[in-house]
């Protein structure tokens with residue numbers, strides 16, 4: 612998998628159950644996964660036409676706690692596009708390269724994302740206003 616492939620877009624929602632209803636109607640399919648990511652204080656639903664670990668998916672994110680990053684986002688900006696996620700081959704190499712080039716990172720080292728892949732967030736200032744998630748594709 613070459614870099615720069617879109618893994619998914621992340622959408623911050625107030626109610627995951629309601630958003631699942633909306634996106635089931637929009638996509639004509641049910642989420643392939645609904646799970647909680649405790650360390651990010653979110654509940655996540657993933658829609659995909661191609662199954663797990665394929666590109667171009669839709670991720671819905673609901674806060675599970677008032678101090679969740681998603682709760683803070685909803686407070687400031689309301690529901691909507693929260694981040695885009697790009698697949699990379701070697702996440703540590705990409706983070707080091709970005710850091711060396713002076714880009715602001717939210718995660719200096721990778722952590723484990725909702726689907727078990729290693730992920731890291733790059734500050735929106737690096738992505739021209741868009742929060743960027745990097746995801747290392749499982750080999």
Ligand code: ZN
Pocket residue numbers: 619620621670694696744
């Ligand atoms: Zn994501």
